[in-house]
Amino acid sequence: MTYKSIGSIPVWGVPDRGAVAQMETCARSAARVALMADHHLGYAVPIGGVVAYEEEISPSGVGFDIACGNKAVLLDVEAGEVRKNISRIMDDIQRQISFGMGRSNRERVEADLFEDDPAWNIEVAAELKDLARRQLGTVGSGNHYVDLFVDERERVWCGVHFGSRGLGHKLASHFIRAGGGRDGMMVEPVRLQAESDLGEQYLACMQLAGRYAYAGRDWVCEKVAEILGAQALDSVHNHHNFAWRERHDDRDLWVVRKGATPCFPGQRSFVGGSMGDISVIICGKESEESTASLCSTVHGAGRVMSRTEAAGKRRWKKGALVQHTEGRISREMMLEWIRTFNNVELRGAGTDESPHVYKRLEDVLGYHADSLQVEHTLMPIGVCMAGDDEFDPYRD
Secondary structure, eight states: OOEETHHHHHHEEOOOOHHHHHHHHHHHHHHSEEEEEEEEEESSEEEEEEEEESSSSHHHHHOOSSSSSEEEEEEEEEEHHHHHHHHHHHHHHHSSSSOOOOOOOSOOOTTTOOOOOGGSSHHHHHTTTHHHHHHOOOOOTOOOOOOOOOTTSSEEEEEEOOOOOOHHHHHHHHHHHTOOOOOSSSSSOOEEEEEHHHHHHHHHHHHHHHHHHHHHHHHHHHHHHHHTOEEEEEEEESSSSEEEEETTTTTEEEEEHHHHEEBBBBOOOOOOTTTTTOOOEEOOOOHHHHHTSSSSESSOOOOOSSSHHOOEEEETTTTEEEEEEOOOOOOOHHHHHHHHHHOOOEESSOOOGGGGGBOOOHHHHTTTTTTTEEEEEEEEEEEEETTTTTOOOOOO
């Protein structure tokens, strides 16, 4: 057995005291809980936390980036050609795809969800429809990325990580406030009766944000394929900030996953590491540990250092980023890591996303070895993220 039981909480990996304390609070009102090996502190519910309710849903459990997730696409292009032209390719990706908070897409992206989803009739969603149209297909900032990989068979993959952008953040903020959410990290999670009017509105908006995130990740992967002149041969796509109605323990539960990937037996998922680490395509397998985790696994490697600790304290002042205190990680340290690891071609990224601030993905996956198998190991050759010197005109 590769997990520890702390009270009623199965915990994979090295227990983080703050995250465990948050999960102890969650467990008081939940039917089941579990904490994945990449766990760390989050708002009300820890990142890497799985919380299941019989009749309730938790907007703070799903989190602010509703339907954040990963997509990986196998492309029919030669790895040697991509490596030879990687600098130009990453320039094209950075130029043709919008990165950063509050960004609008340079291209209008059409999607059926704008016409056929009744959730737009809910007032809070209706007010966000124009914003959602403008931002569809933008990637965002922080740990969101567009990467190119080569697997163990010298095949090229595109991998992306982002969610529902301003639409999801504003929907989540609305429902957390409406449900009585309080400020601070160590607070009770907001819970709504799933069959109440507010609960039904939230679920409809969550599903809308899920469709929106899928459409955005689809578009970005298609754009990268277009840049490479390639076609998709295979794809793996999953949310890791979402809630699903699932059957566990012979009962139906709302399973809320925040920074945790569904991993049912036979289900494939894409799990990313950092810019200086492997990523993987995994497949769930049946085991006692799969049952204990509510068929869940990690969504990444997990942070070991806060953004402020890594990059220092910075503030925007009159459109310029002013450094108030130095962080532990310099840009030179970050670049040296990725040069040594796989000579990764990097665009953007701040030192708060350096490989130094993350656990190693192979170690984290090892804690879940009984409930998953690795199908493909992906080595990054190009990474594109938002820069740390971009001014964001509004928060999303």
